[in-house]
Amino acid sequence: MSAITAGDVDRARFSVDVGGWMISALSNAGARFGARQLGESQRALGTILERLASGKRINRAADDPSGLIAVEGLKSKEIDLTKQIESITRRQYEYGAMEGGLSVISDLLVDLQGLVTNAGNRSALSADEKRGLQEQADSIVKAIDFLAGTGKLSETGSKLLGGGVSLGAYTTISLARGQYEISDGNGGTRTINGSLNELRSGGAFDLEKGDVEGAQKALEKAAAFISTTRGAYGAQVKAIDDQVSALQVELENTVAAKGQILDTDYAKETAALVRERLKQEAATFVTGVSQRQQADAVLSLLSGTKEMIERSLEEGKRARTV
Numbered sequence: 001m002s003a004i005t006a007g008d009v010d011r012a013r014f015s016v017d018v019g020g021w022m023i024s025a026l027s028n029a030g031a032r033f034g035a036r037q038l039g040e041s042q043r044a045l046g047t048i049l050e051r052l053a054s055g056k057r058i059n060r061a062a063d064d065p066s067g068l069i070a071v072e073g074l075k076s077k078e079i080d081l082t083k084q085i086e087s088i089t090r091r092q093y094e095y096g097a098m099e100g101g102l103s104v105i106s107d108l109l110v111d112l113q114g115l116v117t118n119a120g121n122r123s124a125l126s127a128d129e130k131r132g133l134q135e136q137a138d139s140i141v142k143a144i145d146f147l148a149g150t151g152k153l154s155e156t157g158s159k160l161l162g163g164g165v166s167l168g169a170y171t172t173i174s175l176a177r178g179q180y181e182i183s184d185g186n187g188g189t190r191t192i193n194g195s196l197n198e199l200r201s202g203g204a205f206d207l208e209k210g211d212v213e214g215a216q217k218a219l220e221k222a223a224a225f226i227s228t229t230r231g232a233y234g235a236q237v238k239a240i241d242d243q244v245s246a247l248q249v250e251l252e253n254t255v256a257a258k259g260q261i262l263d264t265d266y267a268k269e270t271a272a273l274v275r276e277r278l279k280q281e282a283a284t285f286v287t288g289v290s291q292r293q294q295a296d297a298v299l300s301l302l303s304g305t306k307e308m309i310e311r312s313l314e315e316g317k318r319a320r321t322v
Helices: 006-014 029-054 065-119 127-150 212-262 266-321
Strands: 015-018 021-024 181-183 189-191
Touching: 029 266, 065 127, 065 212
Parallel strands: none
Antiparallel strands: 015 021, 181 189
């Protein structure tokens, strides 16, 4: 039997080839694998905790490049839709204010019609009663002039009964400066069958001495025009309601689509959190076990090698003695 050299002993101290597998004291594949898995689990846990804390699945472009591009596009669309809704809603408020102003004028015209009706029986009225009716008529016409000429929307500054709002055939109402006209939508105006300013004292429709029958007809046609215009404003408000509803549905769908891409799925992430923590604990356990097992195997092999060397040396001594 050949003697074991010092080189054989040195190699035996660090590695032994057993059936194609090497047991080494300097490297441990199992421990390296466990350490790699531990690092991956720690990185995954960091990402999960970031998503849970921020509420967003995408916190940086690297998380989902294509998803980030889609989200930015949806954000832009969301802002655009929101601005459209705000703009249309403001226009709706303006139409509502205009229709409200026309409603007041309509009520005033009704009051005027009542005065004209009372003035129709002049023979039964005293001079003071006629003068009282005329004073009321003057006050009402003045109020109509004020609403038509000076009434404005406080926020926009546009005329209460005009200001370039498109309403098809009815675009602008002008009831000030002595004439009562309505725009025909083509740059011209249509007169409301005579000037209601003629109802003022000394006018053609003066309730004391003027043409009461003519005043009644003028008021009826003026009321009809006001009603028609109010209807046009109402139609615009209803159309805006439908448009706002459609835009709101589109906005809801856009926000939902953005949320599907951007927002954290807490059910999914909490499940992933539990899974990664288990993997982390398992990787830690495997790394420790692998290191202990390999160390034990190396020590066991070294112990066996020592015994083998001692037996070999003893046999060598006996052989030399013989």
